[in-house]
Ligand SMILES: *[C@@H]1O[C@H](CO)[C@@H](O)[C@H](O)[C@H]1NC(C)=O
Ligand SMILES: *[C@@H]1O[C@H](CO)[C@@H](O)[C@H](O)[C@H]1NC(C)=O
Ligand SMILES: *[C@@H]1O[C@H](CO)[C@@H](O)[C@H](O)[C@H]1NC(C)=O
């Protein structure tokens with residue numbers, strides 16, 4: 007109950023804060039012909055890096071971090087400035103620098119070694135890298151969908167929207183943290199024995215996964231679930247010493263790295279105890295294999311599957327339980343479904359069109375990823391949402 011109240015008061019605060027700036031809920035007709043990406047909503051391509059799983063965990067991120075160090079430092083500075091604006095005096099960051107390094111040793115392998123390696127290579131204090139890694143577990147609002155075409159091919163698309171509440175820039179009408187994150191978006195090719203195990207779109211410096219594909223086997227994305235049953239208590243409990251759940255994005259990473267079938271992925275995502283509620287959007291490699299798993303911390307509340315016999319050729323998730331109405335202030339689901347219903351076909355380009363339609367595309371949208379499991383394909387694009395555009 008507490009979390010729910012907090013959520014709504016934060017939202018109310020936010021609305022008051024931004025209402026002077028923001029145009030009424032901005033929607034538009036379903037976009038068409040947006041693919042291949044171009045024009046003002048396409049800010050740039052994403053660079054590929056290899057992460058070699060045969061290296062010791064502390065060495066795996068050296069290439070990525072060496073390249074992205076400067077952007078990571080700018081990002082961390084922005085987080086610190088933000089923290090200072092809430093709690094002036096630098097006390098919060100002092101706490102992060104002193105307290106969070108102690109948390110690292112409690113994290114499971116290979117995550118703790120990887121995080122330490124990232125701190126070493128970047129020169130950023132360990133506690134701040136830990137903070138950066140916890141960050142995404144908390145404020146990610148997204149749109150994800152899995153769709154099946156007439157031949158049984160599965161497609162998976164997602165917008166990663168991040169940075170809500172993270173410093174609204176009045177002049178630029180943008181979110182400070184969202185803008186700083188864009189240069190950190192990378193495509194990763196995780197290899198073992200010099201062969202791809204899985205691919206992911208991620209933020210440099212972050213070791214969990216939010217978006218990924220195990221080629222020819224499954225595709226997976228994770229969305230935040232704001233809910234009554236636990237909220238972020240699990241994360242606080244972890245910090246205080248009660249550690250019986252798993253970090254959500256660590257589970258996603260672990261499933262991408264080690265699950266070898268759709269069914270195995272589904273079972274692990276549905277059954278592993280978590281630190282906070284989440285939605286997992288999973289696509290397989292055969293007809294009918296696509297679902298949204300709605301999770302509480304302890305168990306799977308619902309698995310909503312593709313079912314062509316019911317006319318359900320796609321499943322789509324934003325940040326609300328599919329059997330409930332979305333919050334009226336934040337309805338990206340209705341426009342996204344309306345556009346999917348209009349296209350009536352699952353293709354990378356139609357999915358890109360849907361994900362390019364405001365407010366599915368909004369000021370928080372950092373990147374769009376498209377995946378096609380049968381081709382082992384993952385492609386990502388950095389996004390921009392020119393005015394007029396919804397802040398979320
Ligand atoms: C705001 O926009 C200006 C001009 O486009 C840019 O130079 C500046 O860095 C932006 N500020 C932020 C905080 O993104
Ligand atoms: C890994 O594979 C690439 C091409 O797929 C090849 O060029 C390279 O030599 C291989 N490296 C090793 C160590 O086998
Ligand atoms: C995947 O499995 C291997 C072998 O059991 C293990 O060493 C590794 O830590 C696992 N990866 C993750 C991310 O859990």
Ligand SMILES: *[C@@H]1O[C@H](CO)[C@@H](O)[C@H](O)[C@H]1NC(C)=O
Nearest residue numbers: 222223266267268291292380
């Ligand atoms: C689908 O995944 C299963 C389980 O990993 C695998 O055995 C099968 O070959 C895959 N099918 C295709 C068409 O790739």
Ligand SMILES: *[C@@H]1O[C@H](CO)[C@@H](O)[C@H](O)[C@H]1NC(C)=O
Nearest residue numbers: 317339340341343344345347
């Ligand atoms: C889209 O189509 C589905 C299935 O026919 C229907 O349940 C849903 O209400 C439609 N949504 C919108 C927004 O048109």
